[in-house]
Amino acid sequence: xxxxxxxxxxxxxxxxxxxxxxxxxxxxxxxxxxxxxxxxxxxxxxxxxxxxxxxxxxxxxxxxxxxxxxxxxxxxxxxxxxxxxxxxxxxxxxxxxxxxxxxxxxxxxxxxxxxxxxxxxxxxxxxxxxxxxxxxxxxxxxxxxxxxxxxxxxxxxxxxxxxxxxxxxxxxxxxxxxxxxxxxxxxxxxxxxxxxxxxxxxxxxxxxxxxxxxxxxxxxxxxxxxxxxxxxxxxxxxxxxxxxxxxxxxxxxxxxxxxxxxxxxxxxxxxxxxxxxxxxxxxxxxxxxxxxxxxxxxxxxxxxxxxxxxxxxxxxxxxxxxxxxxxxxxxxxxxxxxxxxxxxxxxxxxxxxxxxxxxxxxxxxxxxxxxxxxxxxxxxxxxxxxxxxxxxxxxxxxxxxxxxxxxxxxxxxxxxx
Ligand code: ASN
Ligand code: ZN
Ligand code: CA
Numbered sequence: 001x002x003x004x005x006x007x008x009x010x011x012x013x014x015x016x017x018x019x020x021x022x023x024x025x026x027x028x029x030x031x032x033x034x035x036x037x038x039x040x041x042x043x044x045x046x047x048x049x050x051x052x053x054x055x056x057x058x059x060x061x062x063x064x065x066x067x068x069x070x071x072x073x074x075x076x077x078x079x080x081x082x083x084x085x086x087x088x089x090x091x092x093x094x095x096x097x098x099x100x101x102x103x104x105x106x107x108x109x110x111x112x113x114x115x116x117x118x119x120x121x122x123x124x125x126x127x128x129x130x131x132x133x134x135x136x137x138x139x140x141x142x143x144x145x146x147x148x149x150x151x152x153x154x155x156x157x158x159x160x161x162x163x164x165x166x167x168x169x170x171x172x173x174x175x176x177x178x179x180x181x182x183x184x185x186x187x188x189x190x191x192x193x194x195x196x197x198x199x200x201x202x203x204x205x206x207x208x209x210x211x212x213x214x215x216x217x218x219x220x221x222x223x224x225x226x227x228x229x230x231x232x233x234x235x236x237x238x239x240x241x242x243x244x245x246x247x248x249x250x251x252x253x254x255x256x257x258x259x260x261x262x263x264x265x266x267x268x269x270x271x272x273x274x275x276x277x278x279x280x281x282x283x284x285x286x287x288x289x290x291x292x293x294x295x296x297x298x299x300x301x302x303x304x305x306x307x308x309x310x311x312x313x314x315x316x317x318x319x320x321x322x323x324x325x326x327x328x329x330x331x332x333x334x335x336x337x338x339x340x341x342x343x344x345x346x347x348x349x350x351x352x353x354x355x356x357x358x359x360x361x362x363x364x365x366x367x368x369x370x371x372x373x374x375x376x377x378x379x380x381x382x383x384x385x386x387x388x389x390x391x392x393x394x395x396x397x398x399x400x401x402x403x404x405x406x407x408x409x410x411x412x413x414x415x416x417x
Contacts, residue, residue: 008060020049023046039065057074079143084146086156111185113188114135117210170268180239211227218288229264253322262275262276274342279294280293299324299326306320332356358406367403375388
């Protein structure tokens with residue numbers, strides 16, 4: 001009977017997702033012709049939310065006469081859509097179908113979603129927020145999002161959601177990390193924060209990403225892939241090494257975000273935003289006066305960042321003391337000297353007159369991630385970062401390996417060690 005089928009199906013969902021809430025159960029009498037001779041069966045649809053708030057759902061098919069389970073399968077209503085982004089072309093999006101409306105929320109990536117901050121701002125003092133700009137979930141009738149232009153408020157949302165998806169995939173597929181916190185739970189994005197707001201930031205307290213639209217003269221909307229990867233990597237750092245955001249550890253915190261944001265951009269393999277060693281090349285406008293925010297091959301190109309370590313480099317703003325590690329990461333990836341990659345010209349000097357050769361950005365991402373998550377701590381400075389990455393390279397490629405030797409040479413080339 002129906003109640004028995006319903007009880008069985010609910011028990012299955014509860015067993016798979018302990019602590020679920022908002023359970024709904026809907027048994028339907030059907031003729032099952034797919035499992036042997038046609039017979040009367042209960043097709044029971046269950047749905048609920050898990051402890052993270054993610055939707056979970058399962059269908060259980062039971063024999064109406066005997067009550068035996070015939071078949072069962074998970075059945076979350078994920079929909080495959082697409083979006084026209086501002087910077088990354090047309091991109092695939094996994095969304096949630098709720099009733100007849102699509103939501104910009106991805107059940108396959110921990111329910112990451114994107115909302116509209118409606119040009120409002122947070123009001124916070126010393127990290128405590130009294131007012132928060134909203135994140136009004138984007139919805140759509142046909143699951144084709146944005147237009148590729150700013151006139152549609154969903155366009156920036158497409159970039160933000162794509163950036164979160166790509167960052168999620170990079171950490172998961174390359175490093176086996178399940179989400180920013182490693183707990184399978186998605187974060188969320190707010191776009192159109194404030195007005196003419198020339199920044200983007202990660203906030204640990206909401207575990208969320210926020211993007212301004214830029215003033216249109218120095219910056220466009222700050223929703224590019226490397227910016228997304230940069231900001232969300234601040235979340236990864238806060239959950240792992242927790243590098244203190246001042247002094248040399250602060251520079252390493254910033255560099256971690258630049259390095260991993262760059263790895264996300266390379267990982268995406270998107271022809272509209274190809275991999276490079278520049279930060280923010282998509283968001284800068286002519287009024288900024290430079291082709292990117294930061295330049296990893298030669299950080300001093302921005303006129304503020306350090307190329308080489310020196311005693312006191314930790315007194316610089318963290319976005320400039322990061323230069324030493326960004327330079328290290330470029331040299332370790334591509335080597336010193338002049339090089340053109342994907343149409344971008346680089347020319348990376350060394351601080352000790354050496355010539356170094358690179359091992360490729362993929363290995364650098366692996367070494368840095370392992371150093372960050374296994375060896376670095378809140379007080380790691382440049383000397384300790386050298387040791388951390390040497391240990392990571394030893395774990396990954398062996399003691400005395402070419403990779404470990406390259407790590408040593410690249411640090412020496414930026415005057416660390
Ligand atoms: N976009 C900046 C950053 O990630 C925001 C900040 O100043 N923390 O570094
Ligand atoms: Zn940052
Ligand atoms: Ca870039």
